[in-house]
Amino acid sequence: MEFDTIAAISTPMGEGAIAIVRLSGDEAVPIINKIFKAPVEKSLLEVPSHTIHYGHLIDPRTQQIVEEVMVSIMKGPRTFTREDVVEINCHGGLVTVNRVLQLVLNQGARLAEPGEFTKRAFLNGRIDLSQAEAVMDLIRAKTDRAMNVALGQMEGRLSRLIATLRQEILETLAIVEVNIDYPEYDDVEEMTQQVLVEKAEYIKSEISKLLQTSQQGKILREGLATVIIGRPNVGKSSLLNSLIQENKAIVTDIPGTTRDVIEEYVNVRGVPLKLVDTAGIRETEDIVEKIGVEKSRQVLKEADLILLVLNHNEELSSDDEQLFEAVKGMDIIVIVNKTDLPQKIDLSRIRELAGSRPVVTTSILEEQGLDELEESISALFFEGSVQTGDLTYVSNSRHIALLGQADMAVNDVLTGVENGLPVDMVQIDMTRCWELLGEIIGDSVHESLIDQLFSQFCLGK
Numbered sequence: 001m002e003f004d005t006i007a008a009i010s011t012p013m014g015e016g017a018i019a020i021v022r023l024s025g026d027e028a029v030p031i032i033n034k035i036f037k038a039p040v041e042k043s044l045l046e047v048p049s050h051t052i053h054y055g056h057l058i059d060p061r062t063q064q065i066v067e068e069v070m071v072s073i074m075k076g077p078r079t080f081t082r083e084d085v086v087e088i089n090c091h092g093g094l095v096t097v098n099r100v101l102q103l104v105l106n107q108g109a110r111l112a113e114p115g116e117f118t119k120r121a122f123l124n125g126r127i128d129l130s131q132a133e134a135v136m137d138l139i140r141a142k143t144d145r146a147m148n149v150a151l152g153q154m155e156g157r158l159s160r161l162i163a164t165l166r167q168e169i170l171e172t173l174a175i176v177e178v179n180i181d182y183p184e185y186d187d188v189e190e191m192t193q194q195v196l197v198e199k200a201e202y203i204k205s206e207i208s209k210l211l212q213t214s215q216q217g218k219i220l221r222e223g224l225a226t227v228i229i230g231r232p233n234v235g236k237s238s239l240l241n242s243l244i245q246e247n248k249a250i251v252t253d254i255p256g257t258t259r260d261v262i263e264e265y266v267n268v269r270g271v272p273l274k275l276v277d278t279a280g281i282r283e284t285e286d287i288v289e290k291i292g293v294e295k296s297r298q299v300l301k302e303a304d305l306i307l308l309v310l311n312h313n314e315e316l317s318s319d320d321e322q323l324f325e326a327v328k329g330m331d332i333i334v335i336v337n338k339t340d341l342p343q344k345i346d347l348s349r350i351r352e353l354a355g356s357r358p359v360v361t362t363s364i365l366e367e368q369g370l371d372e373l374e375e376s377i378s379a380l381f382f383e384g385s386v387q388t389g390d391l392t393y394v395s396n397s398r399h400i401a402l403l404g405q406a407d408m409a410v411n412d413v414l415t416g417v418e419n420g421l422p423v424d425m426v427q428i429d430m431t432r433c434w435e436l437l438g439e440i441i442g443d444s445v446h447e448s449l450i451d452q453l454f455s456q457f458c459l460g461k
């Protein structure tokens with residue numbers, strides 16, 4: 001494929017002092033060569049691939065030195081985009097970097113659109129769609145655990161799984177094809193149906209295994225929407241503050257995107273907690289009085305996790321009981337706070353109300369019980385899946401939706417056979433399953449979808 005040469009500021013993750021201007025395309029090396037001057041004269045057109053060069057950038061119009069730089073030359077196809085890639089490392093702030101970018105654009109590069117580097121990697125066949133989406137997840141990852149999931153996906157773990165499943169389907173379809181070509185043999189028909197059922201059941205179980213990880217995957221990706229509730233003065237604000245202090249808050253600041261709500265994330269043992277609308281919580285201290293109000297119910301309904309705080313030093317009130325009522329059927333952790341003060345609360349009654357849900361006792365004042373709290377948060381969402389390393393999580397909602405549809409298609413295969421439908425009818429559903437799985441990795445996806453997906457990216461990626 002032929003593309004023009006693009007450029008953008010592409011600051012490495014977690015790095016502040018150094019900024020990178022990245023170019024990709026046929027003209028990348030000639031462009032940098034026109035403005036680069038090394039202490040000992042050399043042409044970047046002739047240097048070996050994957051080498052780094054120290055020198056200065058010169059504005060050709062004024063012959064002025066613009067910036068001291070390190071330039072990496074990487075020739076395609078052994079690059080992320082499979083095209084020639086040049087990275088200009090410059091230290092210094094926004095002004096310098098922008099000047100370097102401007103200089104490069106003046107020489108004929110075009111400013112890249114958000115995600116365009118990754119899009120090229122996809123279009124040039126370097127990565128498939130699920131890997132491209134993983135790049136985006138990686139940029140947005142909020143904890144190491146989330147980052148590992150994205151990395152696994154970027155390395156193509158999900159892609160390989162999907163490819164294997166599709167291969168199985170193709171083999172099955174081949175057998176069906178034989179049956180359609182030789183309809184006169186009765187036992188072939190019977191055998192074909194048996195193979196179809198076996199394969200369909202196998203594929204169904206693999207799909208549901210993947211779908212089972214989607215809950216955790218989604219949490220890792222988007223954070224666990226967490227709401228702290230409780231009567232006034234039980235210690236909600238104290239809990240919030242201590243969670244934020246103990247677990248360095250993750251401030252999301254995705255370049256190139258606007259955010260209308262400020263969300264606070266804290267990293268609790270690899271689980272990103274998204275403290276939902278914390279400003280709202282602060283305002284609705286008296287959530288009990290307002291619990292009838294539709295809005296507070298809405299906040300509760302949208303939460304993945306509710307931390308219900310009670311006071312160890314006071315008897316359980318009818319307000320507390322109402323709170324239990326309001327969070328029926330939700331994931332809650334009951335926190336009995338202020339254990340440094342004498343016990344007045346009836347703990348056995350609380351256990352009764354909590355049922356199978358965890359009850360943790362804390363003294364936030366004396367920093368007691370917070371470890372147990374974090375442990376139960378982590379256990380609640382990663383029960384039985386200790387190693388994130390070897391599990392393929394499906395976290396992307398597009399993938400989850402497609403897997404759900406593929407699951408329905410494979411169900412249709414099974415009910416079709418059961419109801420004695422002719423194999424060529426059943427074959428249609430099996431083929432649909434194959435196509436749906438293909439969409440996950442970008443086979444047969446529509447061009448407008450590709451544009452839309454890549455437009456969600458950040459600049460410079």
Ligand code: GDP
Nearest residue numbers: 231232233234235236237238337338363364365
């Ligand atoms: P909120 O109204 O639920 O947000 O409660 P706050 O976090 O504002 O706390 C109310 C009061 O209880 C404050 O004076 C806190 O210092 C105090 N407090 C919070 N946690 C504890 C605790 O574990 N033990 C004791 N003794 N006091 C606490």
Ligand code: ZN
Nearest residue numbers: 236237238285
């Ligand atoms: Zn408060």
